[in-house]
Structures are given as C-alpha cells and as structure tokens.
Amino acid sequence: xxxVPDEHDTARPEPGxxxxxxxxxxxxxxxxxxxxxxxxxxxxxxxLARRFAGRGExxxxxxxxxxxxxxxxxxxxDPDREVRFSTFAAATIVGELKRHxxxxxxxxxxxxxLQEAAMRVNRANSELWQELGRSPTVAEVAPRAGLSHDxxxxxxxxxxxxxxxxxxxxxxxxxxxxSGSVAAVGEDVFEVSEDWITIxxxxxxxxxxxxxxxxxxxxKGLTQSEIAVEIGISQMHVSRLLSQALQTIRAKxxx
Amino acid sequence: xxxxxxxxxxxxxxxDLVHIIxxxxxxxxxxxxxxxxxxxxxxVAVDEAASILLQAPAxxxxxxxxxxxxxxxMNGLLSIDARTAEWPPPGAEASWSWRVISGVCDxxxxxxxxxxxxxxxxxxxxxxxx
Numbered sequence: 596x597x598x599v600p601d602e603h604d605t606a607r608p609e610p611g612x613x614x615x616x617x618x619x620x621x622x623x624x625x626x627x628x629x630x631x632x633x634x635x636x637x638x639x640x641x642x643l644a645r646r647f648a649g650r651g652e653x654x655x656x657x658x659x660x661x662x663x664x665x666x667x668x669x670x671x672x673d674p675d676r677e678v679r680f681s682t683f684a685a686a687t688i689v690g691e692l693k694r695h696x697x698x699x700x701x702x703x704x705x706x707x708x709l710q711e712a713a714m715r716v717n718r719a720n721s722e723l724w725q726e727l728g729r730s731p732t733v734a735e736v737a738p739r740a741g742l743s744h745d746x747x748x749x750x751x752x753x754x755x756x757x758x759x760x761x762x763x764x765x766x767x768x769x770x771x772x773x774s775g776s777v778a779a780v781g782e783d784v785f786e787v788s789e790d791w792i793t794i795x796x797x798x799x800x801x802x803x804x805x806x807x808x809x810x811x812x813x814x815k816g817l818t819q820s821e822i823a824v825e826i827g828i829s830q831m832h833v834s835r836l837l838s839q840a841l842q843t844i845r846a847k848x849x850x
Numbered sequence: 851x852x853x854x855x856x857x858x859x860x861x862x863x864x865x866d867l868v869h870i871i872x873x874x875x876x877x878x879x880x881x882x883x884x885x886x887x888x889x890x891x892x893x894v895a896v897d898e899a900a901s902i903l904l905q906a907p908a909x910x911x912x913x914x915x916x917x918x919x920x921x922x923x924m925n926g927l928l929s930i931d932a933r934t935a936e937w938p939p940p941g942a943e944a945s946w947s948w949r950v951i952s953g954v955c956d957x958x959x960x961x962x963x964x965x966x967x968x969x970x971x972x973x974x975x976x977x978x979x980x
Contacts, residue, residue, distance in 0.1 A: 634953060710875070729885065729976065730885035730886050730887040730888070731881035731886060732880070732884065732885055732886065732975075733881075733883075733886060734880075734883055735890065736886065744880065744881075745877075747880075748873075748876060748877055748880055751876070751886070751889070751890065752873065760879060803906045812953060812954075813949055813950060813953040816953070818887070819887040819890075820887060821889075830886075830887055831886070833887075834886070834887055834890040834891075837890075837894070838890065838893065838894055841894055841897070841898070841950060842897075844946065845897070845898075845901055845947075
C-alpha cells in the first residue's frame, strides 16, 4: 500500500551537528549559510524523493521537486520553534512532492473514462445549479450526466482528489514570494484575523483564490454556492478548490 | 431514498484507510439526497475529524464510524479506540481542524463513544421541493 512517508520512514541521523546546523540558520539569509544547509540536507531530500519513485514520474524530476521543497524549508524554518529542522523539512518536501503529483495526477493516474465521467458530472451540476438555483443532489445529477449514482460519487471523489489545480492557479502564484503574499493576506486581501495566525505557515502554500475561498467559507460563513456567486466560478469548482486547500493545509500544518 | 440505520464501519486506525470511511460517509450522504456541496463537506468533515482523532496518544487500533441517518439528516460519530483521559485534547477546540468541522457541519461536538474519544458531526440537507 502506498503511504506518505512520515518521519519514522525517514529516520536517519540528522545530518551534521545540530548546534552547527542551528548556527547556520542564525546566519540566514546569508548565501553561504543557505548553500551549506542545502548541501547538508540534499541527500535527505533525495531520500524522500526516491520514496515517491515508481509512480510514473522520473526520479530526476522528483529529486528536483524535493530540492525546491528543501530550499523552501530552509527559507521558512524558524530555529526558535521547538521543532527539529529535519521534521520541518520532511513535511515541506513531502508536501512539495505531493503537490507535484497532484498537479500532474490528472493526466497520469485518473483513467480516461473517469475523467470523462467527471466532466459530465461537472457539466450536469452547473446546468442543474442554473436551473434549480441551488446545489443539486446526486440523484438529480446522475440521470442528467447519464451515469449511475455510484459513478457520480466516484467521479466526485476523483474531482476532489485530482484537481486541475495548475489550470486554476493564477499565473505566477506559486508561493515563491512567501513573505509578500502573507503580508497581502493580512493587509489587502482580508481583514486581519487572529484565527488566521494558527494556520499562517500553511496558507502560504495556497493560491490567492484558495485563500479567499477559505476565508469566505470559514471566517465569513458563506456557503459554497454563495462563494461561487461572489467569485464568479461554479460551486463544484469552489468545492474542489476548498478540499484541495484543506488538504494542503493538513499536509503542511501537521508535522 | 432511505438508508437502514445504523451503518457501522471499522478500519485499522491510520491515515491510509481514512478514504474508506470518507467514501462510505459520502455515499450515505448522497443517498440521503443531500446536495452535492453538502456531500463534499461531509468528506471534509470526516477527513478533519479523523486527523484530530489520529493525534490521540497511541496505542490504538481502530477507527470507527457510526452513521445514523434521520430523514435527510446525516448524523455521524467517528471514534478511535485510544485510551485518553483528556478529551477533547488541550487546544483542540481552538484548532484549525475543529474550525473546519464546525464550519462545514450544522452541529459538531467532542464526545465519547463508550470510553472511546469521538467526534460527532451532523449535516442536514436544505428543505427541498420549493
């Protein structure tokens, strides 16, 4: 069975002397310190990348993705927090690898007929939403999509699990400028909220639209359908972005 | 469509098999004629509840979901066979997961199922037919 690697799977001695490592962190954003940390932990990133091998992606690509995750981890790690860097890095790197599969996953892992079913469900759902003025039930969607009840459920599961995130995300919104986007969340996009703080490290991995949807759903209490109208996309699309955002937060927030 | 009740699902406790109880919960929610967005949010609630329960102190073996549909109301109780005196765990009610569960459900509560720590979630369909 496939498991997401966790800390136990990756148990290996933390590279280097912990106090030296911490010392390096205190020298950031010094370039040499950053390079030293990256080199020190590169084998660790490669180790994690190889755990995702054999799923249709070249190992070299996975190592590349893991290395990007490692650099993110180095830049975001706060040495004053009571968490080991290897723990933090593992979560960030695995998150990056999972995101990579999620973005690619649609074309790799979802069988063609399931993709087709998902598109039909999506279309039927949008049409019915227009006609009924509310979210339809599965029993209503099934005949319109020409699918059985179970096929609709399967398609919904697939839509949630393998989102077409890369198509939805605004260009350039890849979480690269983390500090900038956090500031934007606090100052421009949303009202500042204490609650937001509890998930702050994780929300930097979300697109602006995902953040907006989370905010409207959980801090403003809007329904998915209300959010759909507000943002101008379908409710199904809201649902997909929402579950995708929650998955990302879960992966990032629990280390 | 009616669903005989209660429905009870047991899986070995671990993140790998949460998808089974999530699928069962979604399937029942759909058969209760909950709207599609509500069905999706039942999935979300199960995911988040499982993630809180799986943080209970080990050892534990089983994650159990009991669903008692009433009319168009989906009433679920997710529990884990962990032995913990402290329930809810400190800080859980202020956690993001709990905010999500209480946000997507009409009712949610920390409970015990017998002695097992559990989370109750209730999701109701809107009154249709208008």
